Amino acid sequence: MKQTWTFHVENFGKIKEASIEVRPFMIFAGENNSGKSYLMSLLWGLLHAGQELFVDIGPDTEELKQCVRWLEERIEQSEGRPFSFDNEGNRRFLDLINVALETSKDWLVSRIFNRRTTIGHISIGALTREPYRIEFNTSTSLSLTMVNTERAAIPIPQHFKELSLTRKIQLLFEICSGFVFGELSLSFGRGPSYLPASRTGFMMTYRTLVRDAIQRGYGGEFSEGNSKQSTTLNWPTNNFLQDLVSLDINLEANYDSIADFLEREVLEGTITRENTPVPIYRYQPIDGSDVLPFHATSSLVSELAPLVLFLRSDINLKALIVEEPEAHLHLKMQQKMAVALVRLVNAGLPVWITTHSDTMFQQLNNLIKLYNNRDRERLAQAYGYLEQDFLDSSKVKAYQFSSIGSHTEVVELPLTSSGYSIPTFSESIREQTMQTIKFMELEPDEEDDE
Numbered sequence: 001m002k003q004t005w006t007f008h009v010e011n012f013g014k015i016k017e018a019s020i021e022v023r024p025f026m027i028f029a030g031e032n033n034s035g036k037s038y039l040m041s042l043l044w045g046l047l048h049a050g051q052e053l054f055v056d057i058g059p060d061t062e063e064l065k066q067c068v069r070w071l072e073e074r075i076e077q078s079e080g081r082p083f084s085f086d087n088e089g090n091r092r093f094l095d096l097i098n099v100a101l102e103t104s105k106d107w108l109v110s111r112i113f114n115r116r117t118t119i120g121h122i123s124i125g126a127l128t129r130e131p132y133r134i135e136f137n138t139s140t141s142l143s144l145t146m147v148n149t150e151r152a153a154i155p156i157p158q159h160f161k162e163l164s165l166t167r168k169i170q171l172l173f174e175i176c177s178g179f180v181f182g183e184l185s186l187s188f189g190r191g192p193s194y195l196p197a198s199r200t201g202f203m204m205t206y207r208t209l210v211r212d213a214i215q216r217g218y219g220g221e222f223s224e225g226n227s228k229q230s231t232t233l234n235w236p237t238n239n240f241l242q243d244l245v246s247l248d249i250n251l252e253a254n255y256d257s258i259a260d261f262l263e264r265e266v267l268e269g270t271i272t273r274e275n276t277p278v279p280i281y282r283y284q285p286i287d288g289s290d291v292l293p294f295h296a297t298s299s300l301v302s303e304l305a306p307l308v309l310f311l312r313s314d315i316n317l318k319a320l321i322v323e324e325p326e327a328h329l330h331l332k333m334q335q336k337m338a339v340a341l342v343r344l345v346n347a348g349l350p351v352w353i354t355t356h357s358d359t360m361f362q363q364l365n366n367l368i369k370l371y372n373n374r375d376r377e378r379l380a381q382a383y384g385y386l387e388q389d390f391l392d393s394s395k396v397k398a399y400q401f402s403s404i405g406s407h408t409e410v411v412e413l414p415l416t417s418s419g420y421s422i423p424t425f426s427e428s429i430r431e432q433t434m435q436t437i438k439f440m441e442l443e444p445d446e447e448d449d450e
Contacts, residue, residue, distance in 0.1 A: 003129030003182050007046065011120025012109070013038050014403070018410035021126065023397040025345045026352040029361065029422050030401030035408045036354040037197065037323055042122075043352070044236050044321055045112035047184050048191040049104075052111075054173040056103045059165055063096045067172055072161050074134070080158065084131035085179070093179045096172075098123045112235045124180055132179050154178060184318050184350070192319035192350070193243065193310055194236035197327065200302040202241065203294050207278050210245050236321075244306065245278050247313035258343050259311040262304065265336045266329070271305045271312075281305060299328040311344075319350035326357035338363035339389050346388045358422065361398075365419025367391040398422075 008019045015035045020026070020043070028036040046053075057064055070092050074083055085093070101108075101122050109117040136158040154175055157163065163171075184191060196202070202209075233241070253259070263270050267283075272291060274280040282291045283301050294302040307322065325341065326334045338360050344351050355361070370376050371390035380386065398413040398420050413420045 003127065003180075005124055005128070005180060006126040007043065007122065007124050009039070009042065009119060009122050012042065012122075014406070014408040015039060015410060016407045018399075019412075020399060020410075021397050021412070024350045024395040025341070025391070025397075026350075027361075027364075027396070027398040028352075028354045028401060029356070029398065029413075030408075031403050032356070034401035034403050035410075036401050039410070040321055040323070040352060040354055041112055041194075041234065041236050042109065042119075044192055044194050045108060046101075046122075047181055047319075048235070048239070049108055049111070050177060051170075051173045053097070053100045053104050053108065054176070056107075057096075057100055057169075057173075059169060061099060063092070063099045064169065064172065067092045067096050067176075068168055071134075071172070071175075075158075075160055078134075080136060082133055082135040084133050090127065090179075093176050094124065094127055097176050097180050100176075114232065114234050114238075127180060129179075129182065134175075190316055190318050192321050192352075193315065193317055194240055194321045195306050195310070195323065196237050196240055197323040197354075199304075199306050200294075200299050200328070202237075202244070203281065203302040203305055206241055206244055207280070209241060210278050240306075243313075243315060244309070247279075247309060247315055249273055249309075249312050250314040253312050253314070255311040255317070255344060255347060255349065258340055258347070259308045261343070262308055262311075262337075262340050266333050266340075267301060267304055267308070269301070271308050273309070281309065300333070303328040317349055319352065320344065321352045323354045324356065325353050326355060326360050331359045334359045335363045338367070339385075342367050342391045343388045345391070345395055361420055361422055364391060364396075368393045368396070368415075368419055 004022060006019055006021045008017075009015060010017050012018075013035055014033075015038070018039060020039070022043075028040060030036060059065075070089055074086075074089065077083075101124065105119050105122050106117070108122075109119045133154070135155045156171060156175075160168065160171070250256075264286075269283055269285040272282045272284050274282070282293055283297045283305070284291045294305070307325070310317065310320070322341075325337050329337060334357055341351050341353065342364070367385075367389055368391045370379060370385065371392055373379060376390060380389070393415055396415075398415075400411055400413050400422055402409045402411070402423075413422060
């Protein structure tokens with residue numbers, strides 16, 4: 001992930017206002033029903049919408065004309081040599097995407113949640129990235145298959161100025177998505193993968209869901225007007241199920257070693273795939289006993305299986321969103337899950353989670369403190385950690401969601417020398433501790449009897 005940016009929303013469900021700075025490791029923590037998954041779904045949909053965000057941008061839109069003018073001038077000045085975006089180009093293209101977001105915002109949230117939904121405001125800001133390069137080719141194709149995400153370079157036809165306005169606009173929209181969202185954008189082949197909460201239920205029923213969906217002509221599309229919606233599931237969940245039934249296991253997957261860690265340290269067994277038209281997934285205990293269907297296993301197994309499958313799959317993961325990764329895990333296993341997530345981030349995969357777990361947060365705090373400790377190699381050896389378990393705090397942003405009356409307040413959590421402190425967790429723990437102390441006190445007459 002070679003750029004950071006902030007997305008700002010207003011009047012979105014219970015969330016009155018929120019500004020989220022996107023980083024490789026992002027954590028939404030807080031109370032139930034406070035909007036964590038709602039906002040994470042919005043981020044997912046934003047990165048998956050691609051050129052659909054620009055569908056209502058007309059050729060007379062001033063921001064669009066300014067982008068065309070800037071690009072034509074820079075091409076002429078470059079005399080056929082590659083060039084990078086300057087400050088003016090950065091500003092022009094960011095303005096264009098924000099106009100697109102303002103124009104398509106209600107369509108976007110309705111598409112994501114598969115129901116008529118509105119949002120007051122959404123915008124992108126505070127963009128920082130390495131220079132974005134424009135290169136030339138002799139082809140007239142507008143396909144971005146030649147985009148080099150390692151060098152943040154995009155090829156365009158050298159005769160751009162002679163293209164029709166329609167083709168110029170098409171290319172500009174693709175440049176715009178790549179410029180802001182980079183390799184996370186659907187324009188680059190694939191957006192983030194979303195693992196929703198209640199994964200156990202999906203693993204028990206996905207074959208039935210797929211069968212019923214096929215019978216209904218399921219496509220997961222949101223329909224406008226009075227036309228019938230094809231499914232009641234939201235867009236991220238539809239996408240998750242489509243991936244689940246179509247992925248293949250790749251023995252050379254980029255994150256295979258982390259899947260190994262989860263199977264060995266948490267699952268104590270492996271997830272198998274039977275290659276039927278709709279694949280059948282099962283659990284093979286490490287002791288070599290019979291292969292089990294998920295309904296005969298612990299909920300830990302069925303909850304964690306999708307993560308292992310995605311890490312082992314042929315899916316080209318761009319980022320991973322996991323709701324409640326601590327679900328159905330004992331405290332010790334939550335600590336191991338935190339280690340696995342950190343390893344993914346350090347391997348270059350952005351990971352964004354929602355959580356209710358103070359144990360998960362404390363483990364992440366420990367791994368940040370380990371990274372900052374001058375004696376970290378000795379400590380790592382003493383406590384069984386590896387170098388890929390050290391967490392650089394510059395990669396992390398954490399946000400607390402708190403219900404205030406009928407609204408949710410979203411605030412960035414400060415990082416102190418002790419790590420992140422989450423007031424909603426701390427207050428609940430403190431209240432429970434005080435109750436425990438009070439309930440343990442002996443009544444005066446009981447003391448006298450002794």
